Amino acid sequence: MKHKTIGVLGGMGPWATLDFFEKILRLTPAKTDQEHLRVIIDNNPKIPDRSPAIVGTGEDPTPAMVASARTLQQAGADIIVIPCNTAHYFYERVQNAVSIPVLHIMEEVVTTAREEVPSARVLGILATAAAVSSGLYARACARKGIEVVNPDPASQQVVNRAIYAVKGGQVGPEITAGLKKVADGLVGRGAQALVLGCTELPFVLKPQDVPVPLLDSNQILARAAVRFATGVPLPTPT
Missing domain, CATH: 3.40.50.1860 (Rossmann fold)
Incomplete structure (x- = not known):
């Protein structure tokens, strides 16, 4: 089965994106470079802070998030993940802006x-x-x-x-x-x-x-992304 490509709408924040990618690597059942998944990461820490935007005191991050999602789709991503919980306040607008699934x-x-x-x-x-x-x-x-x-x-x-x-x-x-x-x-x-x-x-x-x-939540999202990309259910951690 051909693996699907994971697009990561990252930078919220950069350390969380790094942790997410490491978890993707550790969860992927690969023994060679070629058995790993293609992952496209847009690590954009310039996206406005989500928390002030939600309470009405900061800039809306949606335009930057939508632009990133569209970039990922155009680059070949089959699915998008957002390794930031608070950013999911804006989930529907991001999902509506692309024609590929965005995991929640x-x-x-x-x-x-x-x-x-x-x-x-x-x-x-x-x-x-x-x-x-x-x-x-x-x-x-x-x-x-x-x-x-x-x-x-x-x-x-x-x-x-x-x-x-x-x-x-x-x-x-x-x-x-x-x-x-x-x-x-x-x-x-x-x-x-x-x-x-x-x-x-x-x-x-x-x-x-x-x-x-x-x-x-980062581990769970990574596991869901790998499951989607490989088509293979991953074992439940013990």
């Missing part, structure tokens, strides 16, 4: 939660304040009969600081310690699994840091 990160995460953690009826969401307040995960979860629990305002500030620290290349144990406290708080409020709902967060919070299953 929230839908992939929630589907994975139902398949891999079927007993989890409540998910704790670690994401940007804009992603949380706009209900991106809440709506996707509701369609699958799953409830969400979000950080309280003080804890959300901790999450936001961690996200922007990673964007600035600043990671360290104090960042992880703060996130672990937030995660523990969500578990204490009933979360039976946690979602890394920002693609910067895998750099600073690992499965061993939390007492419940941790769903990495």
